[in-house]
Amino acid sequence: MLDSDVQIALFAAFGGVAVLAALAAVLTRFLLRSIVAFGAFLTAIAGQFYLLAADFVALIQIFVYVGGVVVLILFALMLSAVGEKHPLAVSEHRGLGAVVAYAVGGWLVWAAFGEDLPEAGEVPGETVAFLGRAFLDQQLVAFEVIGIILLAAVVTALVIVRGERL
Amino acid sequence: MTLVLVFSGLLFAIGTYGVLTRRNAITLLISVEILMNAANLNFVAFSRLWEPELMTGQVFALVGISIAACEAAVGLALILAVFRRFGTTDVGRIDFLRG
Numbered sequence: 001m002l003d004s005d006v007q008i009a010l011f012a013a014f015g016g017v018a019v020l021a022a023l024a025a026v027l028t029r030f031l032l033r034s035i036v037a038f039g040a041f042l043t044a045i046a047g048q049f050y051l052l053a054a055d056f057v058a059l060i061q062i063f064v065y066v067g068g069v070v071v072l073i074l075f076a077l078m079l080s081a082v083g084e085k086h087p088l089a090v091s092e093h094r095g096l097g098a099v100v101a102y103a104v105g106g107w108l109v110w111a112a113f114g115e116d117l118p119e120a121g122e123v124p125g126e127t128v129a130f131l132g133r134a135f136l137d138q139q140l141v142a143f144e145v146i147g148i149i150l151l152a153a154v155v156t157a158l159v160i161v162r163g164e165r166l
Numbered sequence: 167m168t169l170v171l172v173f174s175g176l177l178f179a180i181g182t183y184g185v186l187t188r189r190n191a192i193t194l195l196i197s198v199e200i201l202m203n204a205a206n207l208n209f210v211a212f213s214r215l216w217e218p219e220l221m222t223g224q225v226f227a228l229v230g231i232s233i234a235a236c237e238a239a240v241g242l243a244l245i246l247a248v249f250r251r252f253g254t255t256d257v258g259r260i261d262f263l264r265g
Binding site for chain 2: 008011012015018019022023025026031034035038041042045048049052053054056057060061064065068069072073075076077079080088090091093094096097098100101102104105106108109111112113117118119120122123127130131134135138139142145146149150152153154156157158160161163
């Protein structure tokens with residue numbers, strides 16, 4: 001999978017950053033801090049993608065998520081949280097949520113150790129050509145469906161935001 | 167491989183906690199995005215295990231990223247519409263249907 005010790009150490013470092021940033025994004029009571037931590041989380045995940053020999057996916061992660069989604073969320077914050085200076089309210093069922101999350105995480109980590117997985121195969125050095133071929137050959141349906149979903153999402157977002165009265 | 171699965175499991179648990187406990191709609195959206203990123207990490211990791219030259223897992227990760235972007239756009243549009251109607255983004259205080 002990860003070939004050398006350096007790669008494993010780098011992967012663990014990115015993973016540590018991702019886990020800490022995700023925790024900060026989920027636990028902080030200030031919205032702006034949550035968004036900034038989310039940006040750091042996405043960048044760390046992009047680094048993990050790169051180490052897993054998915055350079056194009058890492059690039060798209062940076063472009064679409066860090067460049068697009070985070071900016072979109074910041075815009076929503078600017079338009080909606082006017083005057084909200086006090087910390088955000090959190091649910092009163094935090095204990096229950098923690099128990100469920102602990103169970104889910106424990107089960108997933110346990111399952112990660114349980115299976116005998118095959119050896120990792122050799123990945124081509126440049127993934128872009130292979131991805132392009134996959135998208136226009138075997139995964140053509142997925143490619144077309146993404147196009148339709150993107151169109152539908154854009155139209156829906158415009159209609160929802162434009163509507164005079166909800 | 168196990169390292170990747172452990173990290174994505176941890177991130178999934180963190181996202182689950184966020185989805186269950188946050189009450190602000192924007193932080194809920196961020197938690198859902200954390201969940202989707204954990205899933206994408208698994209897709210990319212498993213892409214190397216079975217027929218890596220077909221790139222199926224990476225294609226799925228790209229599809230997932232696109233879906234997440236759509237979801238963020240529609241979700242934030244909804245949040246803005248709800249904010250204009252109710253003046254809050256706290257999902258606990260939007261109780262329009264309560265009898």
